[in-house]
Amino acid sequence: MFFRFISYTRILVAPTISACIAFIFIPQNVLAEQTIIVIGDSLSSGYGLRIESSWVTMLQERMTAEGYGYEIINASVPGDTSSGGLARLPALLDSYSPVIVIIELGGNDGLRGQSVEQLRENLRAMLRLTEAQGAMPILTGIQIPPNYGALYTSQFAKTYPELSEEFSVPLVEFLMKGVALNSELMQSDGIHPNESGNRVMMENVWTILVNFL
Numbered sequence: 001m002f003f004r005f006i007s008y009t010r011i012l013v014a015p016t017i018s019a020c021i022a023f024i025f026i027p028q029n030v031l032a033e034q035t036i037i038v039i040g041d042s043l044s045s046g047y048g049l050r051i052e053s054s055w056v057t058m059l060q061e062r063m064t065a066e067g068y069g070y071e072i073i074n075a076s077v078p079g080d081t082s083s084g085g086l087a088r089l090p091a092l093l094d095s096y097s098p099v100i101v102i103i104e105l106g107g108n109d110g111l112r113g114q115s116v117e118q119l120r121e122n123l124r125a126m127l128r129l130t131e132a133q134g135a136m137p138i139l140t141g142i143q144i145p146p147n148y149g150a151l152y153t154s155q156f157a158k159t160y161p162e163l164s165e166e167f168s169v170p171l172v173e174f175l176m177k178g179v180a181l182n183s184e185l186m187q188s189d190g191i192h193p194n195e196s197g198n199r200v201m202m203e204n205v206w207t208i209l210v211n212f213l
Contacts, residue, residue, distance in 0.1 A: 040104030044076035053195040055202040081108045082122035093133045101130045110144035116155045140172040
């Protein structure tokens with residue numbers, strides 16, 4: 001399948017990074033009437049891989065193969081946090097009027113040891129903004145390594161199911177289920193999934209998403 005690529009530039013707050021590029025991709029042979037936004041970080045941007053190998057691209061291909069007329073806007077930025085995603089979301093909602101927004105954020109918050117309560121408030125705000133736009137949010141759960149301490153990792157992991165219940169929105173329980181502890185599905189950095197790992201993540205998302213298409 002041929003994809004048209006449009007650069008999506010985001011200036012990051014981090015002093016060592018001036019800009020990051022994610023990609024918006026739209027199948028040329030599908031006249032989609034409805035849009036899905038994926039707003040995330042490097043796990044969804046295809047970091048370290050060809051864009052064709054990211055789970056978001058695979059998801060677009062799966063939907064097209066199954067006959068669903070949607071186009072995916074991949075607004076994922078490597079290194080982004082829930083604060084960054086919250087800042088970017090209003091413009092994305094206004095620009096694309098999506099029917100579904102898949103929110104994959106929080107991993108970098110956790111890896112930086114940021115406040116779990118702040119993460120919750122940021123995600124709450126994103127859920128409210130999405131629903132106010134008339135779109136359905138889907139949360140994707142993230143977990144962090146146990147070396148961050150039992151209390152912190154437990155509070156972090158509870159964030160996603162608790163918000164899913166609070167807002168009555170769909171939840172992908174753990175985006176990297178079946179991937180995180182399998183070295184054969186990870187890149188050499190031990191953090192980002194390889195192409196095979198991205199395929200597993202796509203299936204994790206598809207299992208939930210397909211019920212709402």
